[in-house]
Amino acid sequence: xxxxxxxxxxxxxxxxxxxxxxxxxxxxxxxxxxxxxxxxxxxxxxxxxxxxxxxxxxxxxxxxxxxxxxxxxxxxxxxxxxxxxxxxxxxxxxxxxxxxxxxxxxxxxxxxxxxxxxxxxxxxxxxxxxxxxxxxxxxxxxxxxxxxxxxxxxxxxxxxxxxxxxxxxxxxxxxxxxxxxxxxxxxxxxxxxxxxxxxxxxxxxxxxxxxxxxxxxxxxxxxxxxxxxxxxxxxxxxxxxxxxxxxxxxxxxxxxxxxxxxxxxxxxxxxxxxxxxxxxxxxxxxxxxxxxxxxxxxxxxxxxxxxxxxxxxxxxxxxxxxxxx
Amino acid sequence: xxxxxxxxxxxxxxxxxxxxxxxxxxxxxxxxxxxxxxxxxxxxxxxxxxxxxxxxxxxxxxxxxxxxxxxxxxxxxxxxxxxxxxxxxxxxxxxxxxxxxxxxxxxxxxxxxxxxxxxxxxxxxxxxxxxxxxxxxxxxxxxxxxxxxxxxxxxxxxxxxxxxxxxxxxxxxxxxxxxxxxxxxxxxxxxxxxxxxxxxxxxxxxxxxxxxxxxxxxxxxxxxxxxxxxxxxxxxxxxxxxxxxxxxxxxxxxxxxxxxxxxxxxxxxxxxxxxxxxxxxxxxxxxxxxxxxxxxxxxxxxxxxxxxxxxxxxxxxxxxxxxxxxxxxxxxxxxxxxxxxxxxxxxxxxxxxxxxxxxxxxxxxxxxxxxxxxxxxxxxxxxxxxxxxxxxxxxxxxxxxxxxxxxxxxxxxxxxxxxxxxxxxxxxxxxxxxxxxxxxxxxxxxxxxxxxxxxxxxxxxxxxxxxxxxxxxxxxxxxxxxxxxxxxxx
Numbered sequence: 001x002x003x004x005x006x007x008x009x010x011x012x013x014x015x016x017x018x019x020x021x022x023x024x025x026x027x028x029x030x031x032x033x034x035x036x037x038x039x040x041x042x043x044x045x046x047x048x049x050x051x052x053x054x055x056x057x058x059x060x061x062x063x064x065x066x067x068x069x070x071x072x073x074x075x076x077x078x079x080x081x082x083x084x085x086x087x088x089x090x091x092x093x094x095x096x097x098x099x100x101x102x103x104x105x106x107x108x109x110x111x112x113x114x115x116x117x118x119x120x121x122x123x124x125x126x127x128x129x130x131x132x133x134x135x136x137x138x139x140x141x142x143x144x145x146x147x148x149x150x151x152x153x154x155x156x157x158x159x160x161x162x163x164x165x166x167x168x169x170x171x172x173x174x175x176x177x178x179x180x181x182x183x184x185x186x187x188x189x190x191x192x193x194x195x196x197x198x199x200x201x202x203x204x205x206x207x208x209x210x211x212x213x214x215x216x217x218x219x220x221x222x223x224x225x226x227x228x229x230x231x232x233x234x235x236x237x238x239x240x241x242x243x244x245x246x247x248x249x250x251x252x253x254x255x256x257x258x259x260x261x262x263x264x265x266x267x268x269x270x271x272x273x274x275x276x277x278x279x280x281x282x283x284x285x286x287x288x289x290x291x292x293x294x295x296x297x298x299x300x301x302x303x304x305x306x307x308x309x310x311x312x313x314x315x316x317x318x319x320x321x322x323x324x325x
Numbered sequence: 326x327x328x329x330x331x332x333x334x335x336x337x338x339x340x341x342x343x344x345x346x347x348x349x350x351x352x353x354x355x356x357x358x359x360x361x362x363x364x365x366x367x368x369x370x371x372x373x374x375x376x377x378x379x380x381x382x383x384x385x386x387x388x389x390x391x392x393x394x395x396x397x398x399x400x401x402x403x404x405x406x407x408x409x410x411x412x413x414x415x416x417x418x419x420x421x422x423x424x425x426x427x428x429x430x431x432x433x434x435x436x437x438x439x440x441x442x443x444x445x446x447x448x449x450x451x452x453x454x455x456x457x458x459x460x461x462x463x464x465x466x467x468x469x470x471x472x473x474x475x476x477x478x479x480x481x482x483x484x485x486x487x488x489x490x491x492x493x494x495x496x497x498x499x500x501x502x503x504x505x506x507x508x509x510x511x512x513x514x515x516x517x518x519x520x521x522x523x524x525x526x527x528x529x530x531x532x533x534x535x536x537x538x539x540x541x542x543x544x545x546x547x548x549x550x551x552x553x554x555x556x557x558x559x560x561x562x563x564x565x566x567x568x569x570x571x572x573x574x575x576x577x578x579x580x581x582x583x584x585x586x587x588x589x590x591x592x593x594x595x596x597x598x599x600x601x602x603x604x605x606x607x608x609x610x611x612x613x614x615x616x617x618x619x620x621x622x623x624x625x626x627x628x629x630x631x632x633x634x635x636x637x638x639x640x641x642x643x644x645x646x647x648x649x650x651x652x653x654x655x656x657x658x659x660x661x662x663x664x665x666x667x668x669x670x671x672x673x674x675x676x677x678x679x680x681x682x683x684x685x686x687x688x689x690x691x692x693x694x695x696x697x698x699x700x701x702x703x704x705x706x707x708x709x710x711x712x713x714x715x716x717x718x719x720x721x722x723x724x725x726x727x728x729x730x731x732x733x734x735x736x737x738x739x740x741x742x743x744x745x746x747x748x749x750x751x752x753x754x755x756x757x758x759x760x761x762x763x764x765x766x767x768x769x770x771x772x773x774x775x776x777x778x779x780x781x782x783x784x785x786x787x788x789x790x791x792x793x794x795x796x797x798x799x800x801x802x803x804x805x806x807x808x809x810x811x812x813x814x815x
Contacts, residue, residue, distance in 0.1 A: 091793065
């Protein structure tokens with residue numbers, strides 16, 4: 001009987017999610033989150049903290065890691081859902097094509113999502129066994145950055161961790177959150193509670209969403225370590241743009257080689273908790289194509305120019321963000 | 326405020342209180358031009374009687390020079406504006422409003438496209454010590470010659486800022502690590518010693534956590550993202566011109582600065598300039614108060630196209646070009662892609678059994694031929710290639726080869742060529758050589774990523790032994806290799 005009720009409840013829980021996944025190209029199965037457990041299980045072989053010094057390619061963080069026997073640089077990309085591999089270096093992997101899931105490539109051509117199963121991902125003393133990876137061409141990115149890029153390390157890989165990014169010293173800290181102390185976990189770096197402030201985040205479709213205020217309006221931002229600049233949607237109300245000082249017209253690389261006109265400016269009066277941020281560099285562009293499937297659209301993206309202002313941390317289990325003062 | 330001026334406007338046009346507002350009117354308009362965001366569109370507001378300097382400043386400040394606004398104001402033509410997606414709306418009075426909707430950016434859900442969303446088109450983050458194509462550079466500091474250099478140590482110096490706590494220097498030489506090179510406070514400023522090889526470097530100072538470009542250095546480069554870095558050249562050659570004490574201005578012009586002019590600095594006994602010069606042979610002249618001259622202190626010179634001479638400076642060890650035979654010839658010259666194929670510049674000397682000249686070239690791939698009494702001659706003992714100069718045979722010279730391409734099989738093929746980004750995918754200038762059952766070609770490649778294909782009897786193929794390839798715009802793929810600074814032939 002109990003089993004029947006359980007399965008019925010589970011069915012009811014899954015039902016709306018299934019319906020939602022039908023709307024758009026959901027990259028990550030939402031069912032995983034309903035079960036409350038992740039399919040990716042990192043194994044951490046060192047003591048409590050993993051300290052990884054990183055180098056930068058421009059404003060992107062490059063972490064050394066290995067996929068099976070292939071070693072090289074990966075971009076820490078909290079805006080990517082999970083593990084993404086650069087097809088160029090993984091040609092001999094067996095692939096699965098997901099005909100009903102497509103993604104727009106740089107040339108605006110819809111291509112089916114292609115995935116593979118890798119045996120092992122090793123990031124310092126963290127390893128992941130038998131995980132799925134998306135295969136995409138990152139050749140343009142390599143060319144733009146002039147550095148060999150094996151892939152992207154996305155959010156799903158870090159969901160069991162407290163992550164602290166220290167751009168000033170080029171170090172990434174990862175604390176494996178023990179299952180037993182899940183709700184109370186604070187690493188040593190967070191001992192002095194007066195040195196930082198805590199904000200709520202939501203993980204939606206494997207993206208970090210946070211809410212901040214500009215000119216009396218609440219805006220929803222994606223926190224993305226793979227974005228070099230901050231973006232603000234041009235379709236926001238005019239009152240938001242009273243807080244933007246326009247600096248100049250810029251051309252962003254759009255689809256293919258065509259360039260998209262956008263504006264570079266500085267945003268004032270951004271309130272994150274009780275912190276007020278002025279003079280934040282932003283690019284204003286039309287984000288209509290960047291909506292997630294079931295939280296409508298995002299109002300903007302906060303990338304390097306925001307993340308590098310202060311030391312910044314995340315607890316993905318408790319869904320908190322810590323910003324140092 | 327705007328409303329108030331709007332009122333003044335209407336009074337003005339009603340012909341009332343004209344004189345009293347004329348002053349305010351002019352003040353208003355000197356501030357009226359605006360570039361802003363409204364209702365999801367970019368909006369430019371500009372009075373059509375704006376003064377030319379003000380207008381030009383406005384275009385420059387906001388990077389609006391290429392949208393066709395000048396044509397509208399000068400000739401009333403809107404074609405270019407419309408072509409660029411702008412719509413002209415008549416504003417109140419003589420206020421022009423031009424607007425354009427924001428175009429959609431690529432989706433953030435595209436794993437690669439997303440990165441380009443926050444990158445400007447010309448964003449380039451490469452900071453190589455000797456960037457490809459860079460032949461030379463000179464520093465330009467507000468006073469004197471800038472940082473002092475002893476042996477290979479540069480003494481970075483930031484004058485002043487004596488009341489700050491901590492200063493660091495960060496740049497391309499330490500991977501922009503912010504806390505890796507602390508500066509020491511001295512009597513009149515901050516100093517740090519950095520060991521550098523000759524070349525080009527980008528840097529900034531970090532003063533109590535705030536990044537600034539060097540206030541005393543005039544050489545700055547924008548990285549395309551609104552960030553400006555200071556540029557420093559670690560020099561390896563000093564140009565000197567003794568005398569000319571009364572000259573007002575002495576400039577240095579040469580192949581290394583594309584024959585533009587760098588100002589020389591007054592020294593104790595004349596004029597001098599320290600410069601970075603890439604490996605190879607450089608031609609130069611001095612310009613003393615507008616008068617061009619070769620370097621009187623340098624005996625080495627080549628004839629130039631004006632019937633005069635260019636002085637020559639060489640960085641690196643010379644190669645000997647030797648053409649055997651031709652004992653009867655009167656004049657033999659060397660011409661190649663390294664001297665723009667000039668046929669009257671590099672003369673060979675008659676030696677025992679042939680002709681010879683020395684010439685310095687940096688690492689790279691070169692093509693050349695000899696001109697024997699006006700006739701093109703190829704050295705049959707050297708490597709020969711075709712296709713570089715319209716199919717005529719030339720000699721090929723690879724200096725510092727660091728990568729060997731090889732293609733197994735295809736034993737029936739007549740000709741196999743190598744083509745890649747390194748030769749603009751020229752289909753017939755890197756002819757591969759047959760060595761057993763392998764076609765081979767060894768060339769010099771700059772550090773970084775390279776893409777290539779083989780052309781077997783006219784058919785373009787991927788390298789079958791290289792699993793790394795990426796898609797190209799023809800959907801036929803290109804093979805991919807990476808070359809590092811330390812890449813060498815095993």
